[in-house]
Amino acid sequence: MSESGIDGERRRFIAFALTPSLIVLFAVAVLPAIYLIVTSLTPFQLTTPGSATDFSDPLRNYALLPGDPRFVNSLAVQAKLSVASVLFQVLLGMLLALLLNVPSRFVEFARTFFLIPMVLPPIVVAVIWKLIYAPDISPLYYAARALHFTLPALTSSVDFALTSIIIADTWEWTPFTFLMVLAALQTIPDEYSEAALVDGANRLQIFWYVTLPFITPILVISGMFRLIDSVKAFPLIFLLTGGGPGTVTEVTNYYAYLLAFDTNEIGYSSAVTVVMLLLVCGISLGLVWMGRRREALA
Amino acid sequence: MNNASRANSITRRKLLKASAAGAALAAFPAPLIAQTKPFAGVTLHGASFQHRFFTLLQKYIPEFEEKTGMKIDLQLSALPVYNQQANLELSSGGSAYDFVNVTFTLATRWIAAGLLANLDEFTGDANLTPAEWNPKDFVDGAQVPYRDAKGATYGYSWEGGAMLMGLSRMDLMEKKGLKIPKTFAELQQVCAEINGTDGVSGMVSWFLHNWNLPPYIQGFGGNIFRNPPGDPMPTLNTPEAIQGVEFYAKLLKSAPTGVLTYTEDQARQAMLTGRANIFIHSSAWVTPILLSDESKVKETSRVVRSPAGPVHDYPASNSQGLGIPKNAKNQKAAWEFIKWALSPDISMRLVKEHGHSSICRRSIITSDEYRKLNTVNGQDLGALYLEVLELPGKGENYMAYRTSKEFPIVGDVLNKAFEQVATGQLPAKDAMNAAQDQAIAALRRAGTKL
Numbered sequence: 001m002s003e004s005g006i007d008g009e010r011r012r013f014i015a016f017a018l019t020p021s022l023i024v025l026f027a028v029a030v031l032p033a034i035y036l037i038v039t040s041l042t043p044f045q046l047t048t049p050g051s052a053t054d055f056s057d058p059l060r061n062y063a064l065l066p067g068d069p070r071f072v073n074s075l076a077v078q079a080k081l082s083v084a085s086v087l088f089q090v091l092l093g094m095l096l097a098l099l100l101n102v103p104s105r106f107v108e109f110a111r112t113f114f115l116i117p118m119v120l121p122p123i124v125v126a127v128i129w130k131l132i133y134a135p136d137i138s139p140l141y142y143a144a145r146a147l148h149f150t151l152p153a154l155t156s157s158v159d160f161a162l163t164s165i166i167i168a169d170t171w172e173w174t175p176f177t178f179l180m181v182l183a184a185l186q187t188i189p190d191e192y193s194e195a196a197l198v199d200g201a202n203r204l205q206i207f208w209y210v211t212l213p214f215i216t217p218i219l220v221i222s223g224m225f226r227l228i229d230s231v232k233a234f235p236l237i238f239l240l241t242g243g244g245p246g247t248v249t250e251v252t253n254y255y256a257y258l259l260a261f262d263t264n265e266i267g268y269s270s271a272v273t274v275v276m277l278l279l280v281c282g283i284s285l286g287l288v289w290m291g292r293r294r295e296a297l298a
Numbered sequence: 299m300n301n302a303s304r305a306n307s308i309t310r311r312k313l314l315k316a317s318a319a320g321a322a323l324a325a326f327p328a329p330l331i332a333q334t335k336p337f338a339g340v341t342l343h344g345a346s347f348q349h350r351f352f353t354l355l356q357k358y359i360p361e362f363e364e365k366t367g368m369k370i371d372l373q374l375s376a377l378p379v380y381n382q383q384a385n386l387e388l389s390s391g392g393s394a395y396d397f398v399n400v401t402f403t404l405a406t407r408w409i410a411a412g413l414l415a416n417l418d419e420f421t422g423d424a425n426l427t428p429a430e431w432n433p434k435d436f437v438d439g440a441q442v443p444y445r446d447a448k449g450a451t452y453g454y455s456w457e458g459g460a461m462l463m464g465l466s467r468m469d470l471m472e473k474k475g476l477k478i479p480k481t482f483a484e485l486q487q488v489c490a491e492i493n494g495t496d497g498v499s500g501m502v503s504w505f506l507h508n509w510n511l512p513p514y515i516q517g518f519g520g521n522i523f524r525n526p527p528g529d530p531m532p533t534l535n536t537p538e539a540i541q542g543v544e545f546y547a548k549l550l551k552s553a554p555t556g557v558l559t560y561t562e563d564q565a566r567q568a569m570l571t572g573r574a575n576i577f578i579h580s581s582a583w584v585t586p587i588l589l590s591d592e593s594k595v596k597e598t599s600r601v602v603r604s605p606a607g608p609v610h611d612y613p614a615s616n617s618q619g620l621g622i623p624k625n626a627k628n629q630k631a632a633w634e635f636i637k638w639a640l641s642p643d644i645s646m647r648l649v650k651e652h653g654h655s656s657i658c659r660r661s662i663i664t665s666d667e668y669r670k671l672n673t674v675n676g677q678d679l680g681a682l683y684l685e686v687l688e689l690p691g692k693g694e695n696y697m698a699y700r701t702s703k704e705f706p707i708v709g710d711v712l713n714k715a716f717e718q719v720a721t722g723q724l725p726a727k728d729a730m731n732a733a734q735d736q737a738i739a740a741l742r743r744a745g746t747k748l
Binding site: 046070158264 | 378718724
């Protein structure tokens with residue numbers, strides 16, 4: 001058989017093997033996305049017959065978005081939440097990984113302990129934090145009272161509500177960055193830091209000139225994953241603040257949820273969701289492009 | 299043929315006939331059973347949100363199944379989940395459900411969109427509804443949401459909620475020489491004076507402001523819409539509405555820290571444990587201070603009519619109904635179920651056997667048994683409940699705003715605006731002006747002609 005014949009056969013086999021997965025992927029991911037885009041071009045309301053197929057003014061929903069103060073506010077809230085929580089998660093994750101990158105049985109146990117928040121179902125995490133933030137039953141408030149210190153109502157305070165969500169989100173997802181960075185740290189050959197020590201470098205210099213360059217790609221990747229994931233902070237917001245007080249914690253996906261399920265504006269909610277999807281895709285592509293550029297420069 | 303042989307022959311003939319009849323019975327049993335159990339073989343699919351009424355009803359359902367031969371498949375979900383499921387199912391013209399809970403906030407929308415069957419066709423047919431079932435026995439105020447503009451009925455109420463005021467620490471009030479508040483001004487004064495005494499908050503409430511706030515707005519003479527349901531123009535920035543918002547925000551300054559995110563359960567617990575003095579909410583949430591085993595304040599509690607505003611005395615009320623989707627496959631069987639579930643017999647059994655009092659049949663609420671069970675410490679809770687539940691059916695239907703199909707949109711805007719006022723983000727006037735603009739924009743976006 002000729003070489004091209006082998007290649008053709010391999011290609012056919014690959015196509016054959018991939019087809020079922022592609023069909024499933026198309027059915028569960030692409031089709032709903034297409035339906036979402038189609039719906040966003042209609043004024044679809046559950047109780048308005050025919051509105052799901054009314055394409056007379058397809059860009060109406062998108063034209064209304066810039067003039068909707070709640071949508072604009074939700075983007076700003078999302079940006080604050082994402083930037084702050086990702087920053088904290090990456091920094092704390094890195095710090096923890098550096099501290100716990102020690103060969104010891106106790107530390108190994110401690111590492112497992114630190115992973116617990118990440119593996120809990122998101123709604124359980126939200127309930128835990130609901131209890132922590134509930135002034136009348138929370139141990140946090142008991143402790144504050146014992147110390148003669150008055151804590152404000154964290155989830156219903158304008159100044160603290162978003163911070164409360166950021167703290168809970170950071171608690172939940174820091175283990176993810178911790179795990180990623182720890183894995184990266186364990187791939188660094190000891191020779192580099194040993195050589196640096198011989199050359200008289202102190203710990204800070206070793207971290208800055210040896211360790212950090214090694215783990216930077218992992219920090220960027222985990223930050224990127226968390227940034228994309230941070231738009232899904234729904235359970236925390238749903239259970240802790242309901243988007244309030246006012247619209248202080250109303251992120252874009254929560255606003256889309258309210259539009260679709262509380263006020264039945266399915267078409268408009270779809271448009272909000274499509275814009276959110278495009279923004280997430282844009283950020284992801286931007287980060288991937290930055291990563292490639294960095295590799296090319298290296 | 300001799301006598302003996304004739305007798306034998308008759309016997310054989312009888313035996314043959316009997317055998318034939320037996321064979322026929324064995325071959326065609328269903329029609330005969332069907333004559334006694336007309337819905338044999340029917341599986342009735344119904345859905346509602348989780349509520350004590352259905353938990354109790356499920357105990358009696360085997361009796362109904364035995365009587366009619368049908369099987370009941372009742373799906374119960376959390377309220378928001380149920381509302382979403384039912385909205386999608388009914389709006390898409392599905393026939394998955396034979397009977398549904400008609401959530402009062404969705405009733406007008408479903409009825410206007412023609413998604414429910416007209417139940418007058420069932421109650422008007424003597425073959426389908428016996429006279430003693432008596433549709434007029436349902437409290438009129440509770441039935442208002444389930445009627446269309448022409449007065450046709452699309453649901454019958456299985457649960458009523460009437461806004462009452464619970465006071466948990468009358469002992470503290472008496473010590474301070476305070477009387478039960480009958481007006482908004484007195485309410486404000488009592489809350490402020492009690493707050494902080496003995497670690498007790500003056501007031502407690504919960505996070506759904508579009509339920510708690512409108513009675514105050516209406517009390518000052520305002521409303522949510524100009525003239526619901528016909529004229530859905532929002533009226534959120536009228537001086538009366540602003541006054542109501544300011545009043546309620548000030549009232550909540552006497553509430554526990556974090557009250558803005560309190561759930562109903564948290565608020566109820568604050569009352570039951572005597573940590574908060576006043577809770578104004580539906581009877582089911584307020585009366586446990588007298589009726590619940592958990593209550594630590596039974597001796598010092600009172601349940602009374604909620605205070606009147608300077609212009610109106612409009613305590614909120616609501617009801618939940620059972621209805622039949624327009625496309626239901628088994629409408630007659632569904633009506634049989636609704637008739638049974640809301641019959642005087644089952645209603646009375648729920649009251650007597652389980653103390654479940656939030657039913658909507660007047661004859662039961664006014665019965666001696668009901669009154670006996672619901673009179674606690676000399677307080678006739680049933681009379682209070684009935685009095686408030688009836689109000690929207692007398693004269694102006696002031697609860698019409700709550701069943702208007704525009705309310706979810708405007709209510710959501712109102713919630714946000716109130717939180718902005720209560721947390722000091724905006725003065726009431728600015729918040730309500732912004733809310734008015736947002737509500738109009740959102741309604742126009744949703745296709746409402748204003």
